[in-house]
Amino acid sequence: MxxxxxxxxxxxxxxxxxxxxxxxxxxxxxxxxxxxxxYGYDTETEREKIGRLSTKQGTVRREILGEAEFKFIDLEAALYDQDTIVTGSGSVAHLELDEGNTIELGANAMVRLAFESQLSFGRIARTPRIDVVAGAVVGRAKKKPMIIRSGQKTIEIAKDATRVLEPLPPPIPSPVPRPLPSPSPSASPSPLPLPSPSASPSPLPLPSSSASPSPVPPAFSLRRLEVISPLPGASFGVKKWSPTQEVPVRFEWKVDPPDVSLLLAIRAAGRGKSLHEEVVPARRGKASFVWIARKPGNFEWELLTSKRERLTFGEKKAEFVIPPEFEGIQILSPLIAGESTASNLIKDRVLKKSLEITLRWQPLPGIREYRIEIAKTTGGKPDLVDETENPSFTLVREKIINSGRIFYRVSAELENGFIAVSETNPFIFDFLPPILTLPKDDARVAPAAEAPGGGNILLTWQHTNFTDSYELEIAKDENFDQIHEKITRKQNFLSLKRPPAGQYWWRVRSLSKNLSSAPSAAFRFTIEDEPGEMGGIGRGASQEPGGD
CATH class of the missing domain: 1.20.5 (Single alpha-helices involved in coiled-coils or other helix-helix interfaces)
Structure with missing residues (x-):
């Protein structure tokens, strides 16, 4: 191989x-x-940015890792890992981290920002850790937990929680007994002085007060606390037409010493659990904080020390109200039989006889049901209460008030507990009489012999909408005390049989099932005498004399 x-x-x-x-x-x-x-990057560029200096008052300095000097830091400056922040006497700093956590430094405080990296599946998780070197520090965790450490003491702040941590006081050294000086051999002991006889013996000297430990002074002592707002019983409402239903409530007070921080606790009235807690620092003796309320109800607020201890000085607790109702529904112009009109007079075309009134309003997003209240008078008990899923409500003739005048109000309950309402709107429908057309006012009617068509008089008037019939009155006097004829007609005209000679007044009113208009303005016409009437009388008076 x-x-x-x-x-x-x-x-x-x-x-x-x-x-x-x-x-x-x-x-x-x-x-x-x-x-x-x-590449020659500087120290700030190479390190990871973790937050910013959102608020500062007085002297605030920072020491960057690797440097040996605390330098001034500007407002809104970026903060980096391993930075050391220190505040001077009477100074306050507010650090806002990228994860939403906040750190508040009181006077003469020093902290070191040290984020802990933990390797998890697929990524590196970083946990904010604050090392308190000196002074009081308030930490508030929002989206992620946060760790505050001072010496051997470590506090983990859970999400949406606030904790206060002060550094442990330095240990007091035990007193070491001082050795007595040895007597010099050359010095001869002096004789002890004998007490001189006296009438009363002198009292023995009391032991020095320095031998007993002095009491620990409190963290701070308030000399003044004056609440500016909200005063007891104050009410804060949603702004008109507000789409978000958010109510800003401003808390403000004056305090002495001028740089003390107090814990503001906001609770629902009668409940012990806080809805929101915030440590608010004072600046030049004045502190303020704005809380956004997103639900209505009765609330109370209280001022505590930063260590959650109750105060024993000044006004420290009060109640305020956020009412549920707010003006959030806009009323649109009503429709009469589908048209925008306020009376039964014809404008462009004749409408159907059914008198349907449609009350309308601007719809709200996410609302499933509206409540409408209709009354005869403003502020009176509703005569009709109904609910509808649509942003409109139709009244038929049988439901409307006979006078043609109603007042209505629309409301809708939102998911957050607020109730959007409209103003109390009047709806006034004028059921008017028709307009007379022929004969014209002060017309003179010729004798029957000269009039075509047999001498009848044609009376006409304009149509009106939503009208079942018309009532015509003819009188011999302008006050209509001597009625010559009273006729009800479906049409808008009448062929009147010629009355005797003289002056006449006529008027018309519109009639509906539940409504009757006022009478129209009266017109006058004059029937002239027939030629034979006065002529015959004249001839009888002027006969020629006979031969006597």
Whole structure:
């Protein structure tokens, strides 16, 4: 059998590949910044960005990994892994990490940002870890848990939780007894002085107060706390036509000392569990925070210390209301028999006799049912309450108020508990009388002998919509106290038998099943005398005398 042997250059290639693999594994395991030496990247560029400085007050400095100096850091500056942040006296810093977690540093605080990498299936998971070196630190986790560590104490903050951690105080060294000085051999002991006799013995000296430990002072002592808003019983509503139903509630107070941070807890009234908690720092003695309410109800809010301890100074608790109803439905113009009109007068064409009123409004997305209330007067008890799936409601003639005037209001309940309502809208339908056409007002009617067609008088008027019949009145006086004739007609005309000579007034009203219009404006016409009437009288008076 022929043996296979490597050549010298092949052996060298295998050895070189083995060394290169070992070097690559070492660089990867130690995270050695190899690109820095090839491309000259600076320290901030080569490290991974993990957040930003969202808020600062006073002096805030940062030490970058590998540097030996704390430099000033600007607002909105990027934060990187292994950065060390320090705040000065009376200063506050708010760090916002990429995962939504936030870190708040009080005065004289120092933290180190150190993200922990954990290898999982298919990716490398990074957990935020904050090393507290000095000062009080408040951490709030949102989407991912967060770890805060101070010395041997480690706290893991779960999602949507807030914790406060202060560094452990340095251990107090035990007092070492001081050795008594040895007496000098050359010094002779001086005789002890004898107490002089006195009437009353002098009291023994009390032990020094420094021998007993002094009490630990509290974390801070409030000298002033004044709530600006919301005041007790305040009400905050959804803005008109708001599509999101979000209610911003601004919490604001004044405090002394001017740089103290308080924990704001918001709860539903009568319940112990907080809906939202936020540590709010004060700036120049004033603190504020805006909370977005997305559901209605009665709420209460309370101010606590950053360690969740109750305050014993000032107004620290109050209630406010977010009412469920808000004006969120826009009313559209109603339709009468499918047309936009407010009376029964004909505009372009004759409408059907069925008096159907369609009340309309702008639809809301996601609403399955609307509630409509109809009343005779504003603010009165509804005479009709109904529900509909469509953004409209049709009233037939049997359901409308006979006066032609109604008031209606539309509402709809949303999934978040809010109720969108409309204004109380009036609907006024004018059932008007027809307009008279012939004969014209103050017309004079010729004698029957001169009038074609036998002397009858033709009275006409305009049609009106939604009308079953017309009522015609003819009177001998303008006040219609002496009615000459009263006739009901289906048509809009009448051939009137010629009345005796004289002046007459006539008017028409529209009639429907439940409605009757007011009478129209009255027209006057005059029937002239027949020629034979006055002529005969004249001839009898002017006969020639006989021969007497």
């Amino acid at each position: 022929q043996r296979f042997e490597l050549k010298n250059w092949e052996k060298a290639l295998v050895a070189f590949s083995t060394v290169l693999f070992c070097l690559s594994a070492t660089v990867y395991a130690t995270n050695f910044p190899l690109w820095k030496y090839f």
